Amino acid sequence: MQISTEELADGVTRIALDGRLDIAGAAAVDLKMNVAAGSATRLLIDLEKVSFLGSMGLRSIVLPARAVRSRGGKVVLFGANEMVESVLKTSGVDSMLPIYHDLAAALAALK
Amino acid sequence: MPRETASQPVPSLTIQSRLEDLALIWPWAESIADGHAVPADTRFAIHLCLEEALSNVIRHGYCGQPGRPVTVQFASRPGELVFTIEDEAPAFNPLCDSPDELPTLSSADQIPLGGQGIRLMRKFAGSLAYQRLASGNRLTMQFSIPR
Numbered sequence: 001m002q003i004s005t006e007e008l009a010d011g012v013t014r015i016a017l018d019g020r021l022d023i024a025g026a027a028a029v030d031l032k033m034n035v036a037a038g039s040a041t042r043l044l045i046d047l048e049k050v051s052f053l054g055s056m057g058l059r060s061i062v063l064p065a066r067a068v069r070s071r072g073g074k075v076v077l078f079g080a081n082e083m084v085e086s087v088l089k090t091s092g093v094d095s096m097l098p099i100y101h102d103l104a105a106a107l108a109a110l111k
Numbered sequence: 112m113p114r115e116t117a118s119q120p121v122p123s124l125t126i127q128s129r130l131e132d133l134a135l136i137w138p139w140a141e142s143i144a145d146g147h148a149v150p151a152d153t154r155f156a157i158h159l160c161l162e163e164a165l166s167n168v169i170r171h172g173y174c175g176q177p178g179r180p181v182t183v184q185f186a187s188r189p190g191e192l193v194f195t196i197e198d199e200a201p202a203f204n205p206l207c208d209s210p211d212e213l214p215t216l217s218s219a220d221q222i223p224l225g226g227q228g229i230r231l232m233r234k235f236a237g238s239l240a241y242q243r244l245a246s247g248n249r250l251t252m253q254f255s256i257p258r
Contacts, residue, residue: 022133022158022162023130023133023162023166024131024133024134052155052158052159054159054162054163054228054231055163055166055224055227055228055231056166058224058227059224062224063224082152083152083155083156086234086235087159087231090230090231090234090235091227091230091231
């Protein structure tokens with residue numbers, strides 16, 4: 001499981017995850033996710049390259065996202081594949097973290 | 112236990128109750144999926160349900176105690192794969208102890224992280240069945256596959 005961070009225009013932080021967000025993958029990125037989301041106020045979590053998502057992976061996404069939102073920030077999810085999106089919807093996470101498949105729309109939602 | 116051939120995985124696998132040991136399950140499950148031409152979405156569902164069920168046994172059934180056995184068995188029937196997980200933990204029926212529906216929440220930030228495993232299994236497995244054993248639990252998960 002790989003994680004990378006990029007600062008985009010308009011103060012948007014993009015965290016890109018690459019790999020399987022299973023128990024092992026979640027453990028590998030938990031700390032880095034929290035650090036990367038640390039001071040973000042506009043966070044885009046890029047799931048385009050996430051091939052698997054389980055409940056521990058959900059925690060890895062939700063907990064840092066909650067921290068951002070608690071500071072008054074905004075968080076969106078981008079690029080989830082069909083199965084990953086199904087996990088997000090089944091868990092109800094999409095009600096807190098909206099899912100976008102169009103990057104422009106995702107960035108607009110963070111304004 | 113039958114010996115594994117180069118092309119057929121063994122029908123059961125026993126791991127110890129450590130989350131790290133889950134890594135032993137995936138190559139085995141993938142070889143089963145390969146042998147039955149399981150499509151990608153169903154492989155995802157199988158991996159998801161096995162991970163959720165096994166982590167529940169390890170973290171909740173055995174309360175994180177290492178060195179306890181968890182056995183996963185598989186069987187195939189026309190049009191389906193069946194995975195059965197057996198442990199020696201105290202009685203716990205995951206199918207009775209978690210709600211089907213998400214609770215009504217006053218704030219979206221209250222999305223519960225607990226209980227998600229069971230909710231995901233209900234969604235992604237074709238069917239689930241629980242049985243209390245003499246000294247443990249058995250959870251059976253069925254997945255439909257192309258005939």
